[in-house]
Amino acid sequence: MAIPFAPVGIDHVVLLIDDMSRALTFYIEILGCRPGYSYPALGMEQVWCGSSLIVLWDVTDPGGRKAAPSVVGGRNVDHICIATTPFDHEALRTHLEDHGITIIQEAYHGGARGMGHSFYIHYPFGNKIEIKGPADYRDGRSRD
Incomplete structure (x- = not known):
């Protein structure tokens, strides 16, 4: 039987947080996401990350009570990978340091767009974020 759809990318990821102001500051001012839809009755805000929502x-x-994790201390997400435009690695390191964000790992590995450089960070609520530039060709040129 044929699958009745074709995946086209990540639509959204839902993250549980406990300080909306701090979360919005992180995603908008540090990662450059744009404000999205707002659902105050649910205790929910959305930010655009390119064409996807976080x-x-x-x-x-009170609107977020049903979102509380069912396992005390458990995680519901390992990490989110944010695909980016080309960036200067040292400038990103400085930007994160200026905002008190520690890089926990740098790696060069594959992803949906190919092999590229990634920076892993924890954001204020403990979730891990992977900031991944575009794929690189073997000769070092960036692929747009």
Whole structure:
């Protein structure tokens, strides 16, 4: 039987947080996402990350009670990979350091767009974010 659809990319990822202001500051001011839809009755804000959404659901808000993790101390996401335009690695290191964000790992490996350089960070709520530039050709040229 044929699959009745074809995947086209990540639509959204939902992250549980406990300080909406701090989360919005991180995604908008540090990562450059744009404000998206707002659902105050649910304790939920969304930010655009390119053509995908990151949904921030505040578990301390009355509207976010049903979003609370069912396992105390458990995680529901390992990491989110944010695909980016080409960037200067040293400038990114400086930018993150200026905002008190520690790089926990740098790696060069594959992803949906091919082999490229990645920076892994933890953001204020403990979730891991991978910031991944575009794929590189073997001769070092960046692929747009």
